[in-house]
Structures are given as C-alpha cells and as structure tokens.
Amino acid sequence: MxxxxxxxxxxxxxxxxxxxxxxxxxxxxxxxxxxxxxxxxxxxxxxxxxxxxxxxxxxxxxxxxxxxxxxxxxxxxxxxxxxxxxxxxxxxxxxxxxxxxxxxxxxxxxxxxxxxxxxxxxxGRSHPTELAENLTEEQALTIGTLRIDLPKRQVYLNDTRVRLTGMEFDLLKLLVNRSGESISRTEALEEIWGYSPRNGGDLRVVDVHISRLRSKLERDPKSPEYIHTDRGVGYFFRRLSDLSHAIGA
CATH class of the missing domain: 3.40.50.2300 (Response regulator)
Structure with a gap:
C-alpha cells in the first residue's frame, strides 16, 4: 500500500x-x-x-x-x-x-x-522546480547569518542549528522561493497544509506558524528582518536581492 x-x-x-x-x-x-x-x-x-x-x-x-x-x-x-x-x-x-x-x-x-x-x-518530499533562481536541492542558501540547507532540510542561524518542524521548514521555503512576493494566508494554507480554509479560524494555522518562524529566526520578532507582513494581503520574505546573500554547495 x-x-x-x-x-x-x-x-x-x-x-x-x-x-x-x-x-x-x-x-x-x-x-x-x-x-x-x-x-x-x-x-x-x-x-x-x-x-x-x-x-x-x-x-x-x-x-x-x-x-x-x-x-x-x-x-x-x-x-x-x-x-x-x-x-x-x-x-x-x-x-x-x-x-x-x-x-x-x-x-x-x-x-x-x-x-x-x-x-x-x-x-517527505522536495520541490526542485519551486526553488529560488539558480538554487538546486544539492545547494544551500545563505542570507546574512541565516543558512538554509535544502538537502538536509535544516536551518542554521549564526552557525547554530535551529529546530524547525517539517511544516515550518516548508512554509519558510515557500516564502524564500517567492521572496519579495506577498503570499496570502489562504494560498499558504492550501499550498503547505493541503486544504482550503472554511473559516477565519483555519487561517490562524498560518499566522501561528509565521509567529513561530519569526521567534526562531528573527533577532527582533516584532521588527522582523526577513519575514514581513503585508497588511490585508498576507506575508512575504524580503527580496533576496535586497539582502546580503550567497549561494553555494
């Protein structure tokens, strides 16, 4: 089966x-x-x-x-x-x-x-076709002090491993892959969790996961550097070209 x-x-x-x-x-x-x-x-x-x-x-x-x-x-x-x-x-x-x-x-x-x-x-799966430009599953993305190791599905901040759940990692990857683009809570719920919201309460799943990501990755979650809110629309990861970043194996 x-x-x-x-x-x-x-x-x-x-x-x-x-x-x-x-x-x-x-x-x-x-x-x-x-x-x-x-x-x-x-x-x-x-x-x-x-x-x-x-x-x-x-x-x-x-x-x-x-x-x-x-x-x-x-x-x-x-x-x-x-x-x-x-x-x-x-x-x-x-x-x-x-x-x-x-x-x-x-x-x-x-x-x-x-x-x-x-x-x-x-x-349990990867999405090589959805990755940020020029980034493959064999590579890692470094954004300032943040490093995303795609093959191992691991994240490091200042070279220290940050424990993310599988869904947190996939939500982060979705935001990074579409950096600079606002993603609605409905779209995130459908893409990551696989179902459409029946009420506003369902969208809180996305809100809380964003909050958890900020608490783990941002120096000041109340004034985020990476994951921003587009009020009335959704959330977005700051455009990669606006951040100091490097891509390498």
Whole structure:
C-alpha cells in the first residue's frame, strides 16, 4: 500500500475514537499504535518513534498541550491536535506549543485521513522546480547569518542549528522561493497544509506558524528582518536581492 511503513500514534482517552481511527488508518496502509492518556503517549512515542501523532487535547494524567510540549523538546514529528474546545484561542494554544495542524471535534475520519496524507507527503518530499533562481536541492542558501540547507532540510542561524518542524521548514521555503512576493494566508494554507480554509479560524494555522518562524529566526520578532507582513494581503520574505546573500554547495 502507498502508506505502508508509516506509523501513526493515536492519542485519545475515548476508546471508540481510538478503535475507529485505528481501523480506518490500518485499512489505508498505516501502522497504528495508540495511547489513552498523556503519560502513556510519551512512553509509546519514545518506544515506537511514530511518523505522525494525532493528539487529543483533553487527556487524563497529562493533557495534549503538555504532551505536545514534551515531544517538541526532542522531535519535529508532525502533530495534528484534536480538540473539542470551541474557543479559537484554545486551539491556537496547541499550535503555539508546536502542533502542525488541528481538527475540531466532532470531526470526519475521512478529513483526518486527508490531513495526515497531506502532511506526510509534504514533509517527505522536495520541490526542485519551486526553488529560488539558480538554487538546486544539492545547494544551500545563505542570507546574512541565516543558512538554509535544502538537502538536509535544516536551518542554521549564526552557525547554530535551529529546530524547525517539517511544516515550518516548508512554509519558510515557500516564502524564500517567492521572496519579495506577498503570499496570502489562504494560498499558504492550501499550498503547505493541503486544504482550503472554511473559516477565519483555519487561517490562524498560518499566522501561528509565521509567529513561530519569526521567534526562531528573527533577532527582533516584532521588527522582523526577513519575514514581513503585508497588511490585508498576507506575508512575504524580503527580496533576496535586497539582502546580503550567497549561494553555494
């Protein structure tokens, strides 16, 4: 099967949800492991090294925010959070903790499958035809103190490795590839996450990821040098020709 070998960790305290998702995801070729509480989730995560985590917020022993925070201390594995909380601010909390996406409950298992597939496909592939001019997948882009190593999907600031999640890296690469061009939040969501926004809350996924990138890459996130806001339009990476940069192997 196309998804053979990819392992998904399902974390939810509702047995029926774990059973439904395990059955459906197994049917389309994923290996599936599951946990019923936050502490068990961390133990299984360490033992099984999954390729993606589906993580409920409301969990016994340790909530989903705590699990996400602990995972992010050592791993950039994709995390999709499930939340029954109605407040957008509560959903954004998970994104700020390092989640890649969220789906509010009740949700469609089919939609979750599509989100999982899109994220794993995005994180696991490269786009040589979309790269900045004269840049290939065998090269790295240096912009001042920022270095983007495309083959290794790694970013360095002042020669120090900056830990980015797969989705953060792809969002950064999209912005750099189209430097100087404003990209709307809708376009970014469709290009990177693979779905169209149903409401303004969905666009917060992009906003929070931009904020996370700025906090990791900018000397002063409130006065960014690289990633700028085009109010009413979207975001853009400062035009490469306006920055001190060099391209090399």
């Amino acid at each position: 196309v998804n053979s070998g990819k392992k998904i960790l399902i974390v939810d305290d509702e047995a029926v949800i774990r059973r439904i998702l395990t059955t459906r995801l197994s049917m389309v070729g994923y290996q599936v492991v599951s946990a019923a509480d936050g502490l068990e989730a961390l133990q299984i995560f360490t033992a099984e090294a999954p390729d993606l985590v589906v993580l409920d917020v409301m969990l016994p022993k340790l909530d989903g925010y705590g699990v996400c925070q602990k995972v992010r201390e050592t791993s950039e594995v994709p995390i999709i959070m499930l939340t029954a909380l109605g407040d957008i601010a509560d959903r954004v909390t998970g994104l700020k903790m390092g989640a890649d996406d969220y789906i509010p409950k009740p949700f469609s298992p089919k939609e979750l499958e599509a989100r999982i597939e899109a994220i794993l496909r995005r994180v």
